[in-house]
Amino acid sequence: xxxxxxxxxxxxxxxxxxxxxxxxxxxxxxxxxxxxxxxxxxxxxxxxxxxxxxxxxxxxxxxxxxxxxxxxxxxxxxxxxxxxxxxxxxxxxxxxxxxxxxxxxxxxxxxxxxxxxxxxxxxxxxxxxxxxxxxxxxxxxxxxxxxxxxxxxxxxxxxxxxxxxxxxxxxxxxxxxxxxxxxxxxxxxxxxxxxxxxxxxxxxxxxxxxxxxxxxx
Amino acid sequence: xxxxxxxxxxxxxxxxxxxxxxxxxxxxxxxxxxxxxxxxxxxxxxxxxxxxxxxxxxxxxxxxxxxxxxxxxxxxxxxxxxxxxxxxxxxxxxxxxxxxxxxxxxxxxxxxxxxxxxxxxxxxxxxxxxxxxxxxxxxxxxxxxxxxxxxxxxxxxxxxxxxxxxxxxxxxxxxxxxxxxxxxxxxxxxxxxxxxxxxxxxxxxxxxxxxxxxxxx
DNA sequence: TGCTCACCGAGCGGAACTCGATCATAGGAC
DNA sequence: GTCCTATGATCGAGTTCCGCTCGGTGAGCA
Numbered sequence: 001x002x003x004x005x006x007x008x009x010x011x012x013x014x015x016x017x018x019x020x021x022x023x024x025x026x027x028x029x030x031x032x033x034x035x036x037x038x039x040x041x042x043x044x045x046x047x048x049x050x051x052x053x054x055x056x057x058x059x060x061x062x063x064x065x066x067x068x069x070x071x072x073x074x075x076x077x078x079x080x081x082x083x084x085x086x087x088x089x090x091x092x093x094x095x096x097x098x099x100x101x102x103x104x105x106x107x108x109x110x111x112x113x114x115x116x117x118x119x120x121x122x123x124x125x126x127x128x129x130x131x132x133x134x135x136x137x138x139x140x141x142x143x144x145x146x147x148x149x150x151x152x153x154x155x156x157x158x159x160x161x162x163x164x165x166x167x168x169x170x171x172x173x174x175x176x177x178x179x180x181x182x183x184x185x186x187x188x189x190x191x192x193x194x195x196x197x198x199x200x201x202x203x204x205x206x207x208x209x210x211x212x213x214x215x216x217x
Numbered sequence: 218x219x220x221x222x223x224x225x226x227x228x229x230x231x232x233x234x235x236x237x238x239x240x241x242x243x244x245x246x247x248x249x250x251x252x253x254x255x256x257x258x259x260x261x262x263x264x265x266x267x268x269x270x271x272x273x274x275x276x277x278x279x280x281x282x283x284x285x286x287x288x289x290x291x292x293x294x295x296x297x298x299x300x301x302x303x304x305x306x307x308x309x310x311x312x313x314x315x316x317x318x319x320x321x322x323x324x325x326x327x328x329x330x331x332x333x334x335x336x337x338x339x340x341x342x343x344x345x346x347x348x349x350x351x352x353x354x355x356x357x358x359x360x361x362x363x364x365x366x367x368x369x370x371x372x373x374x375x376x377x378x379x380x381x382x383x384x385x386x387x388x389x390x391x392x393x394x395x396x397x398x399x400x401x402x403x404x405x406x407x408x409x410x411x412x413x414x415x416x417x418x419x420x421x422x423x424x425x426x427x428x429x430x431x432x433x434x
Numbered sequence: 435t436g437c438t439c440a441c442c443g444a445g446c447g448g449a450a451c452t453c454g455a456t457c458a459t460a461g462g463a464c
Numbered sequence: 465g466t467c468c469t470a471t472g473a474t475c476g477a478g479t480t481c482c483g484c485t486c487g488g489t490g491a492g493c494a
Contacts, residue, residue, distance in 0.1 A: 268481090
């Protein structure tokens, strides 16, 4: 498994993203258009105030079209989140190709930078912090830890870190920490409070380095 | 400012908790009953699916009664959250009295334990992770950092830590990290995945100790 | 016996969501 | 190239459900 493989590859099959897979060309445009609309509306009014009518109008579509693709309101939000995750991974993949990472820390740092950049440029990116809610039923979240597992496999292969459940757990913790601190950075300041961003890098680095050393490989 | 002061004292004035202050006795019972009902419903169906009708029915009250006390649906959730915060602070205060903390780490550890205990025993306690959402408007959240500021003042006074914005920032980061990791611990396992709880203590301790040393005072 | 507090629940407005009618497109027949 | 048609895609009026109001009724206090 290579770097680009890890972050770029598709193997992220949305559980229930759309009701009906688009067949004609215009519908794929519609689909992304709906998500674009949802993204800007989220930035404008927030998660809770968003209505399906707003999304439809913004996308130049009718209510019915929204429900053709998504079973309900929250499904739209979830789809938006999945797209954001995909774009994040894609961005990381690109950056890793440009500036080849020399060690595990470079990789993590690139990921943090990508996250910050997308937070700044991508409408509705704060949807990323829209994870656990939905206490509805005790359904296992297939995404939970998925990302950490893939990164772990990659780090083991690329940089020879000691793998296993230990590494996966720590990466999951690191992801959780990083996400929360960065979200805090952007909670008030739309450009992101630099102090928190710096602190995120420090914390993540120190936490992982504490177990695997700053210069492994 | 003393420990019990910090965590126990009232000085947490809810912005807009209730519409009408209860005058007769039965109404205070109603109020807490409504919140109890909201708490169990939150555990059952989640934040988004909760309806005012559910809360009313569960509390053995009518719709109108809910709205007598709370201006709208989210106000009920906010009130529930405020009560949870209050109970958390109260619990910490009690525990600090029982086992007098000898240093800053004892204090933090007690807080983490209290958080975990309440997560396990208190219905709807995961409402605690219901903080930032409400991206609606760029209204400054007065709560953001409030807790960290108070804890900082207390640590400076009790244990002689170097204070200032530096300490406040770090405590805010620590609170954010701790909350997210603990929430992750309980995301799937209702008893809390012990691995994440342990990791939360380690991370919080190492992070703060890295700047102030493990044995200050 | 009044007077205020507390409670109820039918009803209103608006948002989520459905469904049959209508339009657009791909792709085969010629 | 041009029809033609099956089916995908879109629309939006209508239904249902939910948040919230308000006038009427019961419960506690003086």
